[in-house]
Amino acid sequence: MKIEEKIAINAIKNDKESHIILNQEICAGCNERMCIMACPAHLYSLNEETGEMVVEYAGCLECGTCKIVCIYDSVKWEYPKAEYGVQYRYG
């Protein structure tokens, strides 16, 4: 099953504001872009036109992998506000 379909099955309530903020200056100087590789929800991508990194915070599984894998400290990651984000029904 495709990753987008898997994410769509989850119970997630999205906030209007992102809980993940990237520092585009740092991202611009990054060659590895390990966030793309490591995010289990495949939320990170590079916008080829603008050259900016994009993160689709709406599907976030709240694992924190991106915060750890970004060794340049560009990912400012917090838990979503109360009542938002993923609600695991099985866990």
Place this chain on the structure above:
Amino acid sequence: MDKVDAVIVGGGLAGLSAAYKLASAGRQVILLERGDSPGSKNVTGGRMYVDPMREYLPDIIKEAPFERHVVKEVITILDDNSSTQIEYSNDKWKAEPFMSYTVLRAKFDNWFAEKAMEKGAFIIPKKKVDELLWENGRVAGIRADGEDIGAHVVIAADGVLSFMAEKAKLRSPLIPANYAVAMKEIYKLDEKIIEDRFGLKDNEGAANLFMGSVTKGMFGGGFLYTNKDTLSLGLVVGIDALLRKKPYLEAYRLMEEFEVRPEIARWIKGGELKEYSAHIISEAGLQAVPKLYTGGMLVAGDAAGLALNMGITIRGMEFAVASGAIAAEVANEAIEKRDTSDTFLSLYEKRLKESFIIPDMETFRHSKSVLENPRIFTVYPKFICELLDAIFTIGKNNKESFYKSAKTVAKKYLMSWEAVKDIMSIRKI
């Protein structure tokens, strides 16, 4: 500032154990959970070893809504196109008291929270703790949604990413080398089908581990646990290993490739995907344990880095329960003595050392350095699969003697200085 006896941050196993114990001791305790209900942000691979935690929470263990008790261990070692499966079962696991159970945390934690509330704990969901409050250099409470709650003791049980431990400067930022990411899927399947398929009956459960090419040579492995009417399928991979992998490989693709391998697909066939989750696991053992206390605050469970990968068994939940209970004990004494200083609370570390937690972590202090050897995930699985291939294959040519075949395969994989070093390193665990 008005103060309650204790505020607990996080409604997982550590926090709930602490709340249950403190409330049982008659303390005024408030537990704040950011999810819609306790358990709704929590993920486990799937199994809890109950023997070590029984003495801390006997009543809870007796009544808890577990899924199945594990009576069977299956290990599957995979090469790219072949696999070997080892199954171990033991009649003693079929008799009570059971050693381990599969578990789903949304259900389990929510039930546990109700039990803590029955004892008198205030458990408040949908509250995210943003800050710690300080008074004379000591933690004196928390701030959640702009509201301040003062407390004689704060117990940080806010999980592996513990923002509280970080804010209290008890630990440094998390580094890739110390953590693995786990991806997990829940498949709904008829209870009867699960029992037939895995050869189980009457609430018996199976635990399956997968190692070798499923992680493409990277540190990690797969797991599959049987729940009542669902299966928990997952894959764990070291974050550092992902960083070093060339060419790069996306974690989610690893999971996609894993679930369609015939060795896995046979188990989940016909199952309906119900949830996809992910979670970080501390793999560094004692090395990643921060300072566990400061004036006015104790850290428990995953937040305290209390998790242990012993290779074939991975432990965390019993550490969470026991450390939460011990934190409650120490907090209770501190409140009694009106001394919540850093010095008094060092008693917590002493008690953890006297419990099973720190000694077990001490024994397996080197397990990470042994397990992060990539040969464990490449060379040895290949060796086992190729050895069996040599033994089982009958072709048109004359068959070599078993001894000769075995010698050839062993020579290819085991006759090296690396292999000798690997054997030496295993003595560490």
